[in-house]
Amino acid sequence: MTSSVQTLVQPFRLFEVRLTGRRPLSDNFVRFTFSGADLDRFADNGYDQRIKLIFPVAGDDFGDGLGTGSGAGADSGCAALMGSQEDWYTVWRDLPDETRPPIRTYTIRAVRPEQGEIDVDIVLHGLVGVASTWASTAPLGSSLIICGPNADHDGVHGGIDFHLPARTGRILVAGDETALPAIANILEKLPADARGCALVEVPDAGDSAALPSHPGIEVIVVGRGARAHGEALVPLVREHAGRLLDDAAAPVTFSSAASAGPVALDDVDVDHDMLWEVPEEDPEAAGTPLYAWLAGEAGVIKLLRRHLVAERGIDRRSVAFMGYWRHGKSEGD
Numbered sequence: 001m002t003s004s005v006q007t008l009v010q011p012f013r014l015f016e017v018r019l020t021g022r023r024p025l026s027d028n029f030v031r032f033t034f035s036g037a038d039l040d041r042f043a044d045n046g047y048d049q050r051i052k053l054i055f056p057v058a059g060d061d062f063g064d065g066l067g068t069g070s071g072a073g074a075d076s077g078c079a080a081l082m083g084s085q086e087d088w089y090t091v092w093r094d095l096p097d098e099t100r101p102p103i104r105t106y107t108i109r110a111v112r113p114e115q116g117e118i119d120v121d122i123v124l125h126g127l128v129g130v131a132s133t134w135a136s137t138a139p140l141g142s143s144l145i146i147c148g149p150n151a152d153h154d155g156v157h158g159g160i161d162f163h164l165p166a167r168t169g170r171i172l173v174a175g176d177e178t179a180l181p182a183i184a185n186i187l188e189k190l191p192a193d194a195r196g197c198a199l200v201e202v203p204d205a206g207d208s209a210a211l212p213s214h215p216g217i218e219v220i221v222v223g224r225g226a227r228a229h230g231e232a233l234v235p236l237v238r239e240h241a242g243r244l245l246d247d248a249a250a251p252v253t254f255s256s257a258a259s260a261g262p263v264a265l266d267d268v269d270v271d272h273d274m275l276w277e278v279p280e281e282d283p284e285a286a287g288t289p290l291y292a293w294l295a296g297e298a299g300v301i302k303l304l305r306r307h308l309v310a311e312r313g314i315d316r317r318s319v320a321f322m323g324y325w326r327h328g329k330s331e332g333d
C-alpha cells in the first residue's frame with residue numbers, strides 16, 4: 001500500500017519585498033511600489049483584499065537581496081518569520097518584544113505578477129505609528145515582509161469583505177481615507193450596470209485624485225479640513241442612504257426580516273472591541289434593495305451602522321461594517 005504526503009498550500013503566505021517606487025498621488029496619499037522575486041505568486045483578487053505589512057524593527061537588516069534574507073543576523077525577527085512560512089504567526093507571537101516586527105493591515109491596490117510588482121496606497125498621518133512613520137521616511141530599497149494571498153492556493157483566499165450580491169437595487173460604499181484604496185478597487189471591479197454611490201471623506205478634497213470613476217456609481221468626495229473625523233461623512237451617508245432606498249427598484253421581494261423595520265443593535269465598545277460585521281449569508285437572501293459597505297474610523301462607522309440598521313431598518317445581512325482604525329489606539333494595541 002502506498003501513501004502520499006500532500007503539503008497544504010496556505011491561502012496566505014509571506015513575501016519578502018523591497019520598496020522600488022514611491023509616487024505621491026495627492027498631499028496625503030503615496031503610492032508605494034514593492035518588488036519581490038516571488039511576487040508572480042501574489043494572487044490578484046481585487047475588491048477590498050486586505051494584506052499585512054510586517055515592518056522590521058530598528059537595526060533588523062534581514063534582507064540583503066530579494067528573496068534571500070541571507071543578510072540577517074541571528075536575532076532578526078523578520079528572518080525568523082521568513083524561515084517559518086507555514087507557521088510564521090506562532091513564531092511571530094513567540095518572539096521577544098524587542099525583535100517582534102510590528103504588523104499593520106492595508107489594502108492591495110494593484111498586482112503586476114509579470115513584473116513582480118505590487119502597489120499599496122498609504123495615507124500619511126504624520127510621524128505617529130510604525131506604518132505612517134515608515135511611509136514618511138523609508139528610502140527606496142528598504143525591505144519589508146508582506147503577508148498576502150497565495151496564487152498557488154486553489155481555494156478561496158479570504159480577506160475580502162465586499163461581497164457583491166447577485167442582485168440588488170443599489171450599492172452604497174462609504175468610508176474615510178483609509179478605505180479609499182479599497183473603494184477605488186471596488187469601483188474598478190464593479191460591473192458597468194451596477195448603480196449606487198460611493199461617499200468618501202478625505203483630509204483634503206485634492207485626495208480624490210486617487211479615485212477612479214464608474215458609469216453607474218456617483219462618486220462624492222468631501223474634504224474634512226479642520227472638522228472632526230466623520231463630521232462630513234455621517235450627514236452625507238444619512239442623506240444618500242435615504243435617496244438610494246427611495247430610488248431602488250427592489251429586484252427581489254422583501255423578506256420578513258428585511259421588512260421588520262428598525263431593530264435594536266448590540267452596542268459595540270469601539271475602545272475595546274473590534275467593529276467588524278460582515279454578512280455571512282448571501283445578501284440576496286435578505287431581499288433588500290440596498291447593499292452597503294462601510295469602512296473607516298471605528299467610532300464613525302459605529303454611528304453609520306446605527307443609522308442604517310437601527311434607524312432605517314436595513315437588513316444587517318446586507319451591510320458590511322468595518323472599523324479600519326481607532327482614534328487614539330494603535331493597531332498594535
Ligand SMILES: Cc1cc2nc3c(=O)[nH]c(=O)nc-3n(C[C@H](O)[C@H](O)[C@H](O)COP(=O)(O)OP(=O)(O)OC[C@H]3O[C@@H](n4cnc5c(N)ncnc54)[C@H](O)[C@@H]3O)c2cc1C
Pocket residue numbers: 050104105106107108121122123124125128129130131132133177178179181182323324325326327328329330331332
Ligand atoms: C482591512 C484594512 C485595510 C486598510 N487599508 C488601508 C490602506 O490601504 N491605506 C491606508 O493608508 N490605511 C489602511 N488601513 C488603515 C491602517 O491600517 C491604519 O491607519 C493603521 O492604524 C496605520 O498604522 P500606523 O502604524 O501608522 O498607526 P498605529 O500605530 O496603528 O496608530 C498610531 C496612532 O495613529 C492613529 N491613526 C492610525 N491611522 C490613522 C489615520 N489614518 N489618520 C489619523 N490617525 C490615525 C491611531 O489612532 C493612533 O493614535 C486599513 C485598515 C484595515 C483594517
